[in-house]
Amino acid sequence: MDIHVTDGAKRRDRLEGTILAAATRLFAECGFEGTSIAAVAERAGISKQNLLYYFPTKHGLYERVLDEVLDDWLARMAHLADAGAEPAEVLRAYVAAKLRFSREQPWASRVYAMEVIGGAKFYGEQIRARVVPLLRRDIEVFERWMADGRIARVDATHLLFALWAMTQSYADFAAQMTLVLGKPELTGDDFEDAERLIGDMVVRAVAAAG
Structure with missing residues (x-):
């Protein structure tokens, strides 16, 4: 293996990671329209020309960010x-995994949320192609549980939405939340409390009648 090629690939991966971060x-702070390639380059500590070598268009960069978000989330x-x-x-x-994503990747979650709130103008097809099949698969799991009497009859789609x-x-x-709680940021204890409460609520909501 060519060591120089390997080192070059590692440097490229590191730089792409810096640009994507x-x-x-x-994108989370300013949205697609409010974010410029120049601003991303400045935040990444590289020249605009260098960034354009890796991501020739803002739209392509935005889609790559959302791809990374969705890959991690799914x-x-x-x-x-x-x-x-x-x-x-x-x-x-499931609750624990979703909360862990919110805690570890808050900016990624907000980028995705802003895209959806804006009508999924840029990423709607990818959501339909990747998120919808996952949702349907999960609904099928609920349906099998209900058919077997393992959980109560619920509207699985809206339960997942909730x-x-x-x-x-x-x-x-x-x-x-931090304004209401009067603290600068959410803590591990806040996420643990949320995990326990949401988990209890969901389990109680689907508990089969005794």
């Missing part, structure tokens, strides 16, 4: 895939 923060959301597992454990793991809203709000509306 800077772009994610700016990788964490595999918890409902095993319909044979204990529903309560699966649901609590789960998304409850967990993602800890990233997307963290500023409001």
Whole structure:
């Protein structure tokens, strides 16, 4: 293996990571329209020309950021895939994974939220192609649980919508939460409290009648 090629690939990966991190923060703060390539380059500490070598257009950079966000989010959301597992454990793991994403990737969550709030003008097709099949798969898991009498009859689609809203709000509306709580940022204790409460609520909502 050519060591120089390997080192070059590593440097490229590191620089792309720096650019994507800077772009994610700016797109989250300013939206697509309010973010310029020049601003991303400045935040990344490189020249605009250098950035354009890696990402020739702002639209391409924005899509790459959203691709990275969705890849990470979907990788964490595999918890409902095993319909044979204990529903309560699966649901609590799902809540925990969603909250962990909100805590670890708040700017990524906000970029995605802003795109959706804006009507998914740039990323609607990708959401339809990747998120919708996942949602349908998870609904099928709920349906099998219901058919087996393992959980109560619920509207699985709206339950998942509620789960998304409850967990993602800890990233997307963290500023409001910190104002209410009178603290500069959400802490690990806040996320643990949220995980416990949301998990309890969801498990109780789907508990099969005794």
